[in-house]
Amino acid sequence: MALPMQRCWGRLRAVTLQCAAGYHAKPRTTGFGGMYKPDPADPDIKEWHKGPKYEAKLYGRYGSASGVNPESLWPSPEQLLLLQEEEKEWYPSLQEMLNNVKQREKEALQKKLERERMIAANMAKMPKMVADWRKAKREARLKEREEKAKKQRLLLLAQEKFGTSVDLRSPKFLEMVKEMEKEEKKKLKAVKRQQREEERAAMTAAIKAATQPKPETDGAV
Incomplete structure (x- = not known):
């Protein structure tokens, strides 16, 4: 059991050493615990190593030793106004x-x-x-x-x-229906006219009865 494990570890060590032998790290630009300041002329500088944010980070970590002018880290009046508006909108x-x-x-x-x-x-x-x-x-x-x-x-x-063989859709039947409807309308108008006349006569009689003077009666017992 121990022999296969030793062989496995040996092969893994050989492969690791072979890969490590071909790796050549870039030399450090600073010493251990030092401060990294990228060269502005270097075209390979990463984006997060540029701009005021990284300078603020350096100044916050190393202070005046970073060589950063603290006045340049303050926002301009326009930027300050935008920050205030953003704070009012998102941070009430x-x-x-x-x-x-x-x-x-x-x-x-x-x-x-x-x-x-x-x-x-x-x-x-x-x-x-x-x-x-x-x-x-x-x-x-x-x-x-x-x-x-x-x-x-x-x-x-x-x-x-x-x-008995009348067709309800025949012209004769439809004409008869129209005539009957006319007759019914005439009868209905006559009934309404008679009702109005009766109501008018009743109202006239009531007005006449109300306006006639009452007969005088003898008050003696």
């Missing part, structure tokens, strides 16, 4: 957050109360809506029965006039 104060929470709670309460008022108003209208629906259903059934009765009456009249 505690009071602003509390005000926003109160405003949202107030709006939610108003919506809840409005919804409850709407439900109460609809519930108050419910009996009338049910009564109207039932009335409409009764009127629709009554109208349907009247239409059936009218159609049956017209059919009987047509059979008496044209025979």
Whole structure:
């Protein structure tokens, strides 16, 4: 068991040494624990080793030994204004957050109360809506029965006039229906006219009775 393991470790060591022999690291630009300052003229400088952010990092770690002018790390007035606007937008104060929470709670309460008022108003209208629906259903059934009765009456009249083989779509039958509808409209107008005349006569009699002087009566017993 030990022999295969020794062979495996030996091969792994040989491969590792062979790879390590071909690796040549670049010489360090600073000593151990020193400060790395890239050469601005070097085209191979990484992006994170450029700009004010890296200089601020160097100054924060090494101070004046970094050779960085601290005045150059302060933002310009334009940058400071942008930072302030960004802070107001994305980092509101505690009071602003509390005000926003109160405003949202107030709006939610108003919506809840409005919804409850709407439900109460609809519930108050419910009996009338049910009564109207039932009335409409009764009127629709009554109208349907009247239409059936009218159609049956017209059919009987047509059979008496044209025979039993009358066609409900024939011009003669349709003409007869028009004539009967005209007669019914005339009768309905006459009934309404008579009702108006009776109401007018009753109103005239009531006015006359109210305006006539009452007969004087003797007050002696």
